Amino acid sequence: MIEIAVTVNGTVHERMVEPRLLLSDFLRHELSLYGTHVGCEHGVCGACTVLLDGRPARACLTLAGQAGGHEVETVESLADGATLHPLQQAFHEQFGLQCGFCTPGILMTASFFLAQNPDPTEEEIRAELSGHLCRCTGYAPIVDSILAAAAALQGRT
Numbered sequence: 001m002i003e004i005a006v007t008v009n010g011t012v013h014e015r016m017v018e019p020r021l022l023l024s025d026f027l028r029h030e031l032s033l034y035g036t037h038v039g040c041e042h043g044v045c046g047a048c049t050v051l052l053d054g055r056p057a058r059a060c061l062t063l064a065g066q067a068g069g070h071e072v073e074t075v076e077s078l079a080d081g082a083t084l085h086p087l088q089q090a091f092h093e094q095f096g097l098q099c100g101f102c103t104p105g106i107l108m109t110a111s112f113f114l115a116q117n118p119d120p121t122e123e124e125i126r127a128e129l130s131g132h133l134c135r136c137t138g139y140a141p142i143v144d145s146i147l148a149a150a151a152a153l154q155g156r157t
């Protein structure tokens with residue numbers, strides 16, 4: 001066992017963990033943050049994406065021990081109480097999800113992406129989404145959702 005202290009959504013969590021424990025399992029089973037979904041468990045689907053020190057990272061390819069001393073943000077960090085983040089609101093309004101399994105990971109990537117590129121083109125959004133698999137939507141409503149969120153975040157709507 002190793003001792004780690006990970007800051008998750010602004011709160012420091014100190015735990016003794018197995019060295020092989022994945023960050024995705026740490027978030028879900030140690031912290032009960034079930035918003036981080038686990039699909040393929042080998043870095044392909046993107047469902048487990050969180051922000052690690054502000055950048056998207058696959059929680060299924062990251063050991064909890066590697067996150068020690070670092071900051072993790074999960075999908076639970078986006079909403080402000082009952083007020084949805086503009087990305088969440090846009091996904092709700094534009095039907096950007098069906099089953100929702102891929103959604104948390106896409107929201108975390110999109111939050112990083114829009115911070116870097118506040119006024120993206122559809123092509124840029126599609127390129128950014130290339131690291132995420134969605135089996136339901138056909139992606140078009142996800143692209144529409146991110147465009148709508150970009151407009152909302154810039155005060156254009």
Ligand code: FES
Binds near residue numbers: 048058061
């Ligand atoms: S569960 Fe991590 S990329 Fe699929």
Ligand code: FES
Binds near residue numbers: 101
């Ligand atoms: S909404 Fe079902 S996988 Fe994307």
